[in-house]
Amino acid sequence: MKKVPLLARLAGYRVSHALRTPPKLPVNLTVSVTYSCPSRCATCDIWQKKVDDLSVDEYGRLFPTLHKVPVWVTLSGGDQFVRADLDEIVRLVRTQIEPSIVNIPMNGVITERIFQLLPKIAHHTVGSQLVLNLSVDEIGAAHDEIRGADRNFEKLLLVRDLIHDLKKTYPHVVLGVHTVISKLNVDRVPEIEREARALFKPDSYIAEVAENRVELKTMHKDITPDPADFRRAVAHLSNTIRGNRSGHPVARLVESLRIEYYDLAARILEEKRQVIDCYAGWASAHLAPDGHVWGCCVRAESLGNVRDSGYDFGAVWLGAQADAFRESVRAHACACPLANASYTNLLLDPRSLVRVSAHMAGIGGVSGAATDGA
Amino acid sequence: MYGDDRVRDTEAARRYVDRVATRFGAKTVLECPLPREDAGNEMPRVDMVVSFGAPANGAGWEGTLRAFARQADKLVVVVVGNPDRIGAPPGERVNGGTLSLAPLLWEVGRVREHEYLCIPRIVSILGRLRSDSVSSVALHGPLGAAVRRSARLHAFVVDVAPRTPQARRRLRTVEEAARKESH
Numbered sequence: 001m002k003k004v005p006l007l008a009r010l011a012g013y014r015v016s017h018a019l020r021t022p023p024k025l026p027v028n029l030t031v032s033v034t035y036s037c038p039s040r041c042a043t044c045d046i047w048q049k050k051v052d053d054l055s056v057d058e059y060g061r062l063f064p065t066l067h068k069v070p071v072w073v074t075l076s077g078g079d080q081f082v083r084a085d086l087d088e089i090v091r092l093v094r095t096q097i098e099p100s101i102v103n104i105p106m107n108g109v110i111t112e113r114i115f116q117l118l119p120k121i122a123h124h125t126v127g128s129q130l131v132l133n134l135s136v137d138e139i140g141a142a143h144d145e146i147r148g149a150d151r152n153f154e155k156l157l158l159v160r161d162l163i164h165d166l167k168k169t170y171p172h173v174v175l176g177v178h179t180v181i182s183k184l185n186v187d188r189v190p191e192i193e194r195e196a197r198a199l200f201k202p203d204s205y206i207a208e209v210a211e212n213r214v215e216l217k218t219m220h221k222d223i224t225p226d227p228a229d230f231r232r233a234v235a236h237l238s239n240t241i242r243g244n245r246s247g248h249p250v251a252r253l254v255e256s257l258r259i260e261y262y263d264l265a266a267r268i269l270e271e272k273r274q275v276i277d278c279y280a281g282w283a284s285a286h287l288a289p290d291g292h293v294w295g296c297c298v299r300a301e302s303l304g305n306v307r308d309s310g311y312d313f314g315a316v317w318l319g320a321q322a323d324a325f326r327e328s329v330r331a332h333a334c335a336c337p338l339a340n341a342s343y344t345n346l347l348l349d350p351r352s353l354v355r356v357s358a359h360m361a362g363i364g365g366v367s368g369a370a371t372d373g374a
Numbered sequence: 375m376y377g378d379d380r381v382r383d384t385e386a387a388r389r390y391v392d393r394v395a396t397r398f399g400a401k402t403v404l405e406c407p408l409p410r411e412d413a414g415n416e417m418p419r420v421d422m423v424v425s426f427g428a429p430a431n432g433a434g435w436e437g438t439l440r441a442f443a444r445q446a447d448k449l450v451v452v453v454v455g456n457p458d459r460i461g462a463p464p465g466e467r468v469n470g471g472t473l474s475l476a477p478l479l480w481e482v483g484r485v486r487e488h489e490y491l492c493i494p495r496i497v498s499i500l501g502r503l504r505s506d507s508v509s510s511v512a513l514h515g516p517l518g519a520a521v522r523r524s525a526r527l528h529a530f531v532v533d534v535a536p537r538t539p540q541a542r543r544r545l546r547t548v549e550e551a552a553r554k555e556s557h
Contacts, residue, residue, distance in 0.1 A: 165486060
């Protein structure tokens with residue numbers, strides 16, 4: 001399966017989606033290793049959830065059943081670094097799944113544990129690209145306030161230095177900066193992006209909208225920005241990308257996907273519908289810390305628990321609950337701009353791919369919807 | 375016998391170590407392993423530990439370096455024959471190249487910088503057309519590959535000072551307790 005080119009595999013998901021045939025295992029997998037988190041973010045209450053996390057041994061039984069299909073594995077939380085055995089989990093991901101990309105979003109709070117584990121994680125992931133995304137929602141004390149963590153920004157700068165040092169001996173390490181755009185910071189996105197780029201010198205900068213997610217226990221929170229405000233913010237980000245295009249083809253493709261994602265996310269907020277078909281439940285999946293398999297973390301509906309299936313991911317993935325979830329997504333019963341699933345959806349949508357190609361070719365100028373002061 | 379005389383006697387390696395010592399203010403230096411005449415003496419605490427040569431010298435090198443690194447207050451400098459060099463002698467070749475050293479170096483401390491030494495003149499000239507120095511160019515790209523494949527030596531500077539504010543606080547507490555005890 002691993003030998004099949006990605007685009008051919010994606011075509012398989014389209015066929016399965018169209019013909020209602022059982023899908024292959026997901027190409028994009030998010031593994032939440034814990035809900036525990038020392039941060040008390042204004043945009044997230046995941047820390048309130050307490051479950052029995054899967055152990056390293058359990059992951060060791062589960063991952064081989066994915067048959068090395070996932071290409072992109074995100075290790076998420078809570079704060080993953082709460083787990084002292086995170087490096088072992090990463091080692092299993094690399095050896096048993098062999099993804100091309102391992103992505104770890106990080107809040108940088110448990111600095112000492114990060115300094116202890118990150119070099120080991122970098123070593124374990126040789127052969128994949130390791131993307132370390134630092135969460136930067138504001139600059140300085142304002143960041144600490146949004147994230148509900150004392151001196152968080154100061155700690156992020158320490159972790160930034162560590163990652164830049166790691167890149168010297170581990171060239172597969174990529175430093176990203178990730179901003180959650182909420183009502184709390186939407187008006188300052190241009191400044192946040194500019195200052196974050198200057199301070200962190202990241203290889204990539206990405207932003208996502210704060211939304212109501214069952215996983216994060218934020219269904220009651222008024223955090224999602226007004227669609228017009230979000231449109232202005234992402235127009236700025238797209239213009240920044242257009243104004244600083246990379247000459248490297250892969251980097252240019254990623255930038256082009258990002259421009260397309262920002263527009264898609266804004267349209268979903270504005271139109272409140274699935275603007276393009278969603279393939280959560282086909283191409284992307286989420287594994288909760290306690291073994292529940294979800295189609296996505298926005299709905300966080302259990303398709304079954306791997307603890308009840310002898311740690312066989314496929315048995316849950318092809319079960320009746322999973323079929324019901326897929327049917328509901330296919331019927332457009334939901335719509336969200338979740339970045340992780342959206343990037344896969346873009347790759348599966350021919351019209352989006354045409355626009356991505358146009359972005360790559362530099363067709364389509366700087367949008368007038370935003371100015372630096374937006 | 376773990377020391378590698380060929381590396382130690384290379385002028386570029388010596389110059390590099392001196393440069394690092396000056397830059398980081400390291401006044402006392404200990405060579406790993408102890409020179410034969412000092413073997414058996416108790417190892418002093420020093421600012422900087424230097425190791426010339428690496429895995430080719432024997433399986434015990436890792437343990438020796440760990441033990442020596444504990445004596446360093448500031449830095450550990452490791453200079454090895456570049457195993458990625460085309461034509462490197464079999465004794466210098468290591469699976470995974472110098473990357474295979476990285477876990478040990480990161481265990482000892484924090485790898486602050488690395489530099490290729492003894493780069494052929496033609497590669498240096500090509501590099502200067504693009505930047506001031508090619509010795510620590512990124513490993514990507516054709517120039518990086520040329521440096522990686524031609525440099526005779528590869529040097530690493532490992533910062534062994536406490537890495538985090540918590541670790542620094544802990545060290546201060548231990549030092550204060552030791553001071554009180556001595557009074």
